[in-house]
Amino acid sequence: MNEIKYCYLNGKIITVSNAHINLNDMGILRGYGIFDFFRTYNGKAFLLKEHFERFKRSAKILKLKMPISLIQLNNLMKNLLAENKLKECFVRMVLTGGESSDGITCEKPTFFILPENHAKLQNYIYSKGGKLITYDYQRKMPEAKTTDYAIAAMLQNLRKKKKAIEVLYIKNGLILEATMSNFFIFKKNTLITPKNNVLIGITRDFVVKLAKKAKFFVEERDLPLREIKSVSEAFITATTKEIAPIIQINDQKIGNGKIGKNTQILMELFRKYAQNY
Ligand SMILES: Cc1ncc(COP(=O)(O)O)c(C=O)c1O
Numbered sequence: 435m436n437e438i439k440y441c442y443l444n445g446k447i448i449t450v451s452n453a454h455i456n457l458n459d460m461g462i463l464r465g466y467g468i469f470d471f472f473r474t475y476n477g478k479a480f481l482l483k484e485h486f487e488r489f490k491r492s493a494k495i496l497k498l499k500m501p502i503s504l505i506q507l508n509n510l511m512k513n514l515l516a517e518n519k520l521k522e523c524f525v526r527m528v529l530t531g532g533e534s535s536d537g538i539t540c541e542k543p544t545f546f547i548l549p550e551n552h553a554k555l556q557n558y559i560y561s562k563g564g565k566l567i568t569y570d571y572q573r574k575m576p577e578a579k580t581t582d583y584a585i586a587a588m589l590q591n592l593r594k595k596k597k598a599i600e601v602l603y604i605k606n607g608l609i610l611e612a613t614m615s616n617f618f619i620f621k622k623n624t625l626i627t628p629k630n631n632v633l634i635g636i637t638r639d640f641v642v643k644l645a646k647k648a649k650f651f652v653e654e655r656d657l658p659l660r661e662i663k664s665v666s667e668a669f670i671t672a673t674t675k676e677i678a679p680i681i682q683i684n685d686q687k688i689g690n691g692k693i694g695k696n697t698q699i700l701m702e703l704f705r706k707y708a709q710n711y
Contacts, residue, residue: 466496523550559599
């Protein structure tokens with residue numbers, strides 16, 4: 435793993451060991467914050483414009499002022515990667531309500547960008563498939579990537595105990611998204627993914643584009659959990675996971691319990707695109 439020495443905090447590139455935020459930061463005291471999370475391929479930030487645009491949408495929903503332009507972010511990323519002598523890494527970009535004298539009014543926002551080493555899924559998941567468990571929950575302000583992952587964090591021990599790779603949120607009988615991923619199914623040659631009350635993942639949108647190019651039918655719509663019984667394939671997507679095939683949800687086997695051929699086609703197309711990025 436590469437050592438991450440430098441980050442960006444409130445206008446400056448500084449060493450991570452010297453980067454501190456205040457104890458009265460509203461991100462900590464009030465959970466008032468947003469973030470985005472992207473990665474590099476071949477030393478280049480992947481789909482940076484798309485991540486920037488989502489960050490902007492999240493800031494708008496929480497009424498936080500954007501601290502940076504896309505051009506500034508592009509330059510900053512180049513500098514951060516160079517200073518850290520890094521090629522491959524993940525990057526967390528966080529904006530909070532910041533320091534506040536009364537603890538509830540946003541006065542001096544905090545903005546930082548932190549390159550990270552991030553654990554990836556074990557390789558066998560991509561050749562054998564993984565399992566999901568379900569949980570009844572819908573994220574608050576689902577279209578915004580807020581820093582509130584309390585439920586997701588609380589569910590990790592259960593996920594590990596059940597040997598699942600992710601926990602899938604269900605609300606009112608509808609499948610939404612997983613704690614840190616979007617969810618897809620294939621019914622024959624039609625790719626279906628939930629549209630409402632989810633975070634619109636950057637990987638999700640990219641996979642939808644890939645699927646349309648590959649001449650699959652795509653439906654973005656509500657997806658009842660009961661429909662799972664009749665699906666042939668399933669997978670999840672996320673920056674950290676790319677396309678991760680799913681062969682079981684709770685005790686329900688998906689299709690024949692093996693990675694589906696359409697999922698394999700999309701995995702291959704994704705890998706090729708990323709390798710040549
Ligand atoms: C709740 C939630 N949904 C979906 C995703 C997938 O988004 P992306 O593909 O942009 O990583 C994430 C990523 O962390 C997430 O936290």
